[in-house]
Amino acid sequence: MITIEIDGKPVETKPGVTILEAALAADIYVPHLCAHHAVGSLTDVVLDEVVYQGDSEFRGERAGLTVREAEKKGCGLCKVLVEGDDLPRPACRIPVGEGMRITTTGEDLVRARQVALNGILADHPHACLLCEQREGCSRTECSMNVPVKDRCCVLLGHCEIGKVSDFVGYADDLPTYSGPDQKTILTDPLFVRDYELCIGCLKCVRVCRDVVKADVLGAVMHGDQFIVGTKKPGDLPEAECRFCGACVEICPTGALRDREGVETPAGGQPLPCIHACPAGIDIPLYVRRIAEGDLPGARRAIAESVPLPATLGYVCFHPCEDHCRRGRLDDPVAICDLKRFAFDTEEPYPAIEGMLDSGRRVAIVGAGPAGLSAAWLLALKGHKVTLFDAADKPGGFLRQVLPRFRLPEMELARDLEFLDRLGIEFHGGRRLGRDLDPRTLREFGYDAVLLAMGTPLSKQIDVPGAELDGVLWGVDYLRAARSDRPVKTNGRVVVIGGGGVAMDTAMTALRSGVESVEVVSLEQEHELPAHPEEVAEALAEGVSFTHGWGPHEFRGEDGRVGEVVFARCNRVFDEQGRFDPQIAVDARITREADWVILAVGLETDTTVFGPEAGDVLKNRGLLSPDAESVETWLPGFFGAGDLVHGPSSVVEAIASGKRAAAGIDRFLGGDGRFEFAAADGNGFDGASITLEPRQPTPKRDPKQRMEDFELVRLTMDPVQATAEANRCLRCNIRHRIGSPVLPPEEWVPLEPGILESAPDEPGVCVLADVTGKPEKISGTASIRWLIDEWLEDHGAETGHKLKWVLDPMYTKRESEIIQQHIQRHGELPGGGDDELDDLF
Numbered sequence: 001m002i003t004i005e006i007d008g009k010p011v012e013t014k015p016g017v018t019i020l021e022a023a024l025a026a027d028i029y030v031p032h033l034c035a036h037h038a039v040g041s042l043t044d045v046v047l048d049e050v051v052y053q054g055d056s057e058f059r060g061e062r063a064g065l066t067v068r069e070a071e072k073k074g075c076g077l078c079k080v081l082v083e084g085d086d087l088p089r090p091a092c093r094i095p096v097g098e099g100m101r102i103t104t105t106g107e108d109l110v111r112a113r114q115v116a117l118n119g120i121l122a123d124h125p126h127a128c129l130l131c132e133q134r135e136g137c138s139r140t141e142c143s144m145n146v147p148v149k150d151r152c153c154v155l156l157g158h159c160e161i162g163k164v165s166d167f168v169g170y171a172d173d174l175p176t177y178s179g180p181d182q183k184t185i186l187t188d189p190l191f192v193r194d195y196e197l198c199i200g201c202l203k204c205v206r207v208c209r210d211v212v213k214a215d216v217l218g219a220v221m222h223g224d225q226f227i228v229g230t231k232k233p234g235d236l237p238e239a240e241c242r243f244c245g246a247c248v249e250i251c252p253t254g255a256l257r258d259r260e261g262v263e264t265p266a267g268g269q270p271l272p273c274i275h276a277c278p279a280g281i282d283i284p285l286y287v288r289r290i291a292e293g294d295l296p297g298a299r300r301a302i303a304e305s306v307p308l309p310a311t312l313g314y315v316c317f318h319p320c321e322d323h324c325r326r327g328r329l330d331d332p333v334a335i336c337d338l339k340r341f342a343f344d345t346e347e348p349y350p351a352i353e354g355m356l357d358s359g360r361r362v363a364i365v366g367a368g369p370a371g372l373s374a375a376w377l378l379a380l381k382g383h384k385v386t387l388f389d390a391a392d393k394p395g396g397f398l399r400q401v402l403p404r405f406r407l408p409e410m411e412l413a414r415d416l417e418f419l420d421r422l423g424i425e426f427h428g429g430r431r432l433g434r435d436l437d438p439r440t441l442r443e444f445g446y447d448a449v450l451l452a453m454g455t456p457l458s459k460q461i462d463v464p465g466a467e468l469d470g471v472l473w474g475v476d477y478l479r480a481a482r483s484d485r486p487v488k489t490n491g492r493v494v495v496i497g498g499g500g501v502a503m504d505t506a507m508t509a510l511r512s513g514v515e516s517v518e519v520v521s522l523e524q525e526h527e528l529p530a531h532p533e534e535v536a537e538a539l540a541e542g543v544s545f546t547h548g549w550g551p552h553e554f555r556g557e558d559g560r561v562g563e564v565v566f567a568r569c570n571r572v573f574d575e576q577g578r579f580d581p582q583i584a585v586d587a588r589i590t591r592e593a594d595w596v597i598l599a600v601g602l603e604t605d606t607t608v609f610g611p612e613a614g615d616v617l618k619n620r621g622l623l624s625p626d627a628e629s630v631e632t633w634l635p636g637f638f639g640a641g642d643l644v645h646g647p648s649s650v651v652e653a654i655a656s657g658k659r660a661a662a663g664i665d666r667f668l669g670g671d672g673r674f675e676f677a678a679a680d681g682n683g684f685d686g687a688s689i690t691l692e693p694r695q696p697t698p699k700r701d702p703k704q705r706m707e708d709f710e711l712v713r714l715t716m717d718p719v720q721a722t723a724e725a726n727r728c729l730r731c732n733i734r735h736r737i738g739s740p741v742l743p744p745e746e747w748v749p750l751e752p753g754i755l756e757s758a759p760d761e762p763g764v765c766v767l768a769d770v771t772g773k774p775e776k777i778s779g780t781a782s783i784r785w786l787i788d789e790w791l792e793d794h795g796a797e798t799g800h801k802l803k804w805v806l807d808p809m810y811t812k813r814e815s816e817i818i819q820q821h822i823q824r825h826g827e828l829p830g831g832g833d834d835e836l837d838d839l840f
Contacts, residue, residue, distance in 0.1 A: 001015075005101045006022070006026065006028050009026070011026045016096075018091060019082075019100075029744055030091050034074040036206075037738070038737045039250070042067055043093070045202050048060065048063055051231060052233040052234070053230075054183055054185050054235065055234065056183055058220055058229060060220025060221045060222050061221050061222070074093075075201060076090065076119070077120075078091040079109060080103060081102070081108070082101070088109055088112050110168075114170070115171070117171070121165065123178070124197060125149070125152055126165070127152070128146070130174075134156060153257070155257060161252045164742075164743060183195050188235065189243075189259070189328040190258065191236075191248055191258060192258075194256075194257070195227075196255075197255040200228065203251065205228060211686070212242060217229070217230060217247060237691055242687070243329060244686045244733050245729070245734050246686070246734060249734040265731050272731070278655035281305040281320075281339075282304075283335055284728060284731060286339070287338055289301060291688060298338075302339060303350050304350075307375075309349075310340075310415050311650070312651060315402065316649070317531050318336040330693060334694060337697055354379060354422065355382035358669075360448075360669075361383065362386070362447065362448045365388045367388075367394035367395065367428075368452060368454050368641060368653065370642070371387060372387075373653070373658050373661070374450050375387055376657075376661075377674050378661050378664060379424050381661075381670055383668065386424070387424060389428055394416055395416065398412055401478045401479050402504070403482070404709045405709050405710060406711075442635075442636055448637075448667055449634075449637045449638070450637075450638045451638070452641045453604075453608065455603050456475070457475065457604070458474050459600055465553055466598075468554055468560060469560040470595050474495075477505055477508070477509075478501065490515070491515050492595070493514050493593065494517075495519045502530065503519075507537070524548055527572055541705070549569060550583055551564060551598070561594075564596055566589050566591065567587060568584035602647040616633050623639035623644045624639070628640055631667070636667070638667075640659070644656060661674070688726050692727060698715065698716060699714060748801060749796075750790060750796060754787060755784055755788060759784065760782050761782065762783075764780075764804065765786050765803070766804070767801075768801050768802065770798070770799030772801075790802070
């Protein structure tokens with residue numbers, strides 16, 4: 001380390017770094033736009049002969065030279081004065097030296113930076129940056145009547161160039177914007193390319209080259225300006241863009257920005273796929289590990305988040321894929337198929353080290369996905385866990401109800417090996433209310449009890465004739481099919497319902513050698529609660545569907561069902577999306593049936609709570625929605641899974657168990673945090689991203705699979721899996737780039753101490769909430785007086801923050817009146833100065 005001095009402050013730094021890097025590391029802000037910690041120097045960029053903005057071609061001069069060799073300078077905003085120099089120099093180019101003394105402030109430096117900023121803003125719209133009413137402005141109505149082409153983009157108030165410009169300050173001789181003749185491209189699926197906003201910092205070119213290693217973007221020298229574009233003509237796919245978004249993340253203006261309405265991980269926001277995963281699995285990490293051929297690493301990334309990783313590869317409904325950004329290009333990445341591929345091996349699961357014995361004991365009633373998930377995490381936190389379940393073996397619905405063509409029992413058994421590894425005791429054949437008294441669990445020394453019995457019963461509806469032989473209930477039918485006493489159905493089978501249980505019931509009946517299976521649902525096809533993949537698989541096997549009808553009556557002879565009468569359902573949900581079927585009085589159809597199986601939902605077994613069921617299950621037959629984190633029913637009792645939220649998917653039940661485990665851990669004195677994941681490392685090879693179509697999920701032929709209970713879906717082979725993993729856009733590359741170092745925050749907290757520094761002068765104040773969203777914009781004769789008033793209204797503990805400006809435009813009262821008029825009428829006052837005079 002060497003020691004330098006910046007603004008009189010001694011700073012220790014590594015030799016060889018630039019003054020800018022040393023200053024920023026020491027929390028001394030020096031303004032800059034062309035430098036970024038994630039990319040190399042601007043001066044090392046090699047200029048191209050031609051670049052393209054769509055189909056428009058731009059040829060330049062000095063091709064093949066570096067920016068340094070072409071003698072083109074950077075933004076010029078980071079100028080500092082080094083002792084011994086006569087003139088300021090750019091801090092991004094000067095390496096530090098022992099004993100160097102540097103000055104970053106002073107009137108001469110301010111002026112030099114403002115001159116540099118003038119040159120940048122001459123080619124960038126900036127009228128809105130100068131407007132004191134810009135906070136909260138919609139940009140659609142302008143009190144200054146600024147032409148639309150001169151207004152800033154939708155990033156106004158959030159872009160790097162705006163924040164840096166505010167810090168540098170605007171010179172009186174700031175030139176008028178004169179827009180360059182470059183293109184705005186709005187046809188790309190994920191991004192907007194507004195080249196008129198480009199300031200030629202070339203950070204996008206460098207990040208594509210240095211970090212992504214795709215080298216899709218380039219720059220030419222045209223006169224004294226850089227023009228940026230793709231190295232190949234056409235739209236982004238034709239130009240071989242990888243769509244990772246790194247260039248958008250690093251752009252300091254709105255020249256490259258995310259399309260509005262598209263989910264984005266910009267600025268450190270959660271990755272859409274991870275955010276959509278109820279269990280919070282690091283999806284990009286394990287997908288990239290598969291792409292690299294590192295299957296142990298992929299398995300570890302998954303197994304650190306969920307206790308049933310192989311099972312999820314078979315049964316997860318993958319909500320992550322609905323939010324995968326790749327789906328905006330063609331089809332989402334086959335995330336669930338890749339998870340299944342990763343665990344299609346006999347190799348042992350990765351070892352995850354738990355904590356030392358906490359001395360606390362937890363009883364969990366219910367060994368389905370939610371209970372197992374909670375048991376896994378609590379055991380890793382060092383608590384002694386005992387699982388109780390009414391069934392002889394753990395697994396819940398996964399073992400007792402889910403058909404084997406969905407999930408092989410062997411895969412579930414492999415997942416459940418964690419029970420022995422973590423010392424979790426399991427006691428089967430213990431039903432709450434019959435074999436277990438919940439109160440005695442606490443008396444037997446358990447410090448907390450988790451109820452996770454799920455919704456194990458078929459929801460029963462009152463239909464005339466439901467008592468006839470041949471009328472069955474979906475869950476009972478599936479549970480029997482998994483046992484050694486299956487119901488031997490034959491002839492014509494009608495399944496009533498539209499969810500996942502109905503699909504499983506229909507496909508199970510088909511495998512029993514029946515004549516036909518028809519599913520009749522209240523819902524229309526687009527409203528079916530079953531996952532579209534389940535519906536497609538049932539259709540492929542020959543199941544027929546009739547939508548928009550509900551059961552009205554079962555009829556038969558000699559005590560056995562023979563036909564079903566259905567009534568037309570005109571509407572399933574009301575205007576608020578609540579289940580509220582509207583049945584027509586006079587519209588009927590009839591179906592002949594040898595068997596009728598109702599699969600219209602699931603519900604809680606209220607008998608386990610005895611006479612207290614009404615007091616316990618107050619949430620529409622469920623536990624309180626707060627039961628995951630707050631004691632419910634009795635002291636020290638918590639709830640999780642379907643018993644709290646109603647019927648849900650396996651991954652949602654696992655997530656609920658994780659949340660409940662956190663609540664119990666906090667109740668037992670822990671921190672409720674579970675952080676077992678390893679660091680992601682540094683590999684981000686964006687060059688390997690392909691634009692190939694999605695790999696099809698391997699499936700057995702429908703005619704063959706109807707003959708047995710073997711798997712419907714198969715596992716990808718290594719070639720398919722690698723190709724599919726390389727379709728991932730590596731959105732997490734944006735997190736690696738990180739946010740730029742911005743000027744010190746100009747907002748100040750709304751607290752009494754600010755009154756001492758607030759000026760007793762006219763001005764405009766902006767009040768923002770804790771997220772930074774402006775709530776009020778007010779003009780005042782005294783900024784100090786207004787802040788004092790806001791303190792009385794909001795208090796000092798709400799997290800509000802504010803800033804103020806001394807505004808030489810209209811009087812502050814007039815500014816406020818204009819803003820109020822816009823808010824009320826959605827437009828500016830018309831009629832020119834006379835109407836403004838009347839308004840004031």
